[in-house]
Amino acid sequence: MRTFILSLAVSGLLLANNSLATTTITPTTTLTTQTANNTSTAATFTAQSNGNIGPSNISKVPTRTLLYPGATSAIYAHFMAWFGTTYHMDIGYTSSDSAQVARQVTDAISRGISGFILDWYGPGEAMPNDTTYVLKSEAESRQGAFVFAIMEDGGALSTCHSTAGCDVSTQFISDLTYAYNNFEGSPAYMKIGGRPVVFTFADDRYGTLDWARIAASVPGNPLLIFQDSSGFSHAVSSGSIAWVMINKRNRNDWGQGYLDNYYATALTFPLEHPYGATYSGFNDTLASWGSNRIMNQNCGQTWLSTFSEIGKYYGGSKPQLESLGLVTWNDYEEGTEIESGVDNCVSVAGAVLGTQLTWNISGSESTIDHYSVFISSDGENLMPLADVPAGTHSLDLAGYGFASGTYTMYVKAVGKPSIKNQMSPAITFLNSKTADFAMSALPGSKTVSRGASASYAVTVTPTNGFSGAVSFTLSGLPPHTNASFSPGSVTGSGTSTLTVMSGPLSTGTYTLTITGTSGTLSHSTKVTLTVQ
Secondary structure, eight states: OOOOOOOEEETTEEESOOOOSOBOOOOOEEHHHHHSOOSSSOTTOOOOTTSOOOSOOBOOSOGGGGSOTTOOOEEEEEEOOOBTBTTSOOOSSOTTOHHHHHHHHHHHHHTTOOEEEEEEOOTTSHHHHHHHHHHHHHHHHTTTSOEEEEEEEGGGGHHHHTSTTOOHHHHHHHHHHHHIIIIITSTTBOEETTEEEEEEESTTTTSOOOHHHHHHHSTTOOEEEEESGGGGGSTTOSEEEOOOOOOTTOTTOOSHHHHHHHHHHHTTOTTSEEEEEEOSOEEOTTSTTOOOOEEOOTTTHHHHHHHHHHTTTSSTTSOOOOEEEESOSSOTTTTOOOTTOBOOOOEEEEEEETTEEEEEEESOGGGEEEEEEEEESSSSEEEEEEEEETTOOEEEOGGGOBOSEEEEEEEEEEESTTBBOEEOOOEEEEESSSOEEEEEEESSEEEEOTTOEEEEEEEEEEETTOOOEEEEEEEOOOTTOEEEEESSEEESSEEEEEEEEOOTTOOEEEEEEEEEEETTEEEEEEEEEEEO
8 A cells, every 4th residue: 555645845854744834935846847758758759549649747656556466576568669660650769779768768667667578570670670789788788677578570480481492480490599699698688597588479370380399499498488378378388478459349348358368377377477468558540550450548447457457366365477568668550559658538627715725637536646736936846745645635735834925836646657647737826814716627628629619617716705706708719719608707706617619720739728807816727628
């Protein structure tokens, strides 16, 4: 169980008691930092229709926290190394770029991932092979904190298969001999009991290989790991990986039946090595080889469900799952990448009534790990104020003893591992006895089709006995778009509905500023409108 302490950092000390007479705002971070891309996703990459969300600020809560209590599983991610070639999607980086690989390894380690399993096509496929050398060097530089392994993809045998007189089993032996001579001797190569681990992926696609000859001929005595529940009983098998399997008739089928069969079978082979699977979804509609196979992400629920499934078979009085493979780190073309994170479709908004900060969310709170509260004197330079567990939506500011003045607060909904973090719009905290009001709007963001309408609930919350009438104005509308408030003003407290009717040509993402005015008092809050 993870414990959250409402704490305050002052003069470098962490204080568990917030009853101080006066607290000085001491920024240690910025709004820009807290919302900027913190992944190895290329800065030039943009969100795609297949579920890849683009550069994001995501949760770095350890991935292991999604597993059953006490899990000791080694956590790896499946890694694609073919980007930067003309025959694959442009995602803004070249796989063999050493600086990019360094960023990816750093990002993976920050999420609690201890190695990459690289989809390899033998020495004849330049980009993946070159990237393997770069990954090897980078993993070695991490001095035991990160490992790598190769997965011989069945595509490596395609040229041999189509060449008269070429024997695919001999080609496989040649590829793995090369891997042994060039990769498996590395201290950073994945090993079990001193033996290198070599994964296979659909290598029998051109007919069953001569596995007895392969096992006898390949140097290094590698542990050969196959695929699916049938992989455990495959000839010369030392284990098997689970993968993502698509039900084309039901896009909401997250593969529970497949995983149940895989884990149940794995338990009947206690001497072999299982590599379970978790994934966020699948969508190959942008891949050049795509066949309209889709598994919906369902706003992060697929990601969470595949982790929960493991606890049915492992942990507690049951065995430990030896290893887990995340499917995948960066297969952008099939929409399984988690490099950019997983969107939970959540927004958060808050308000201060007196000294009580409260917030609400739209979307599923099951995707949120905790809330982080920040305070600022200028709206940009932030002091972390408290971490609050999911399920709690308030924080009393009275005991902090802030000096009189107007402050800006933010509530960050920190996602569960690799899920996108969501930051609230600015929340005004007027620390005085003057009658005033606060404003908030939900949802914080809305997506509509051209010509459709979007509605936001704009709430006025009084402080210190405020009872005036607040009227509303709106700025930032896209061209050819109309908006109205109903009612047009609120007295004391209440909610007005803002309705925005998008025009036929107003596609794009817009930041709308809602301003409430009562005499000399004026406050604003922002929402986002995306028109597709």
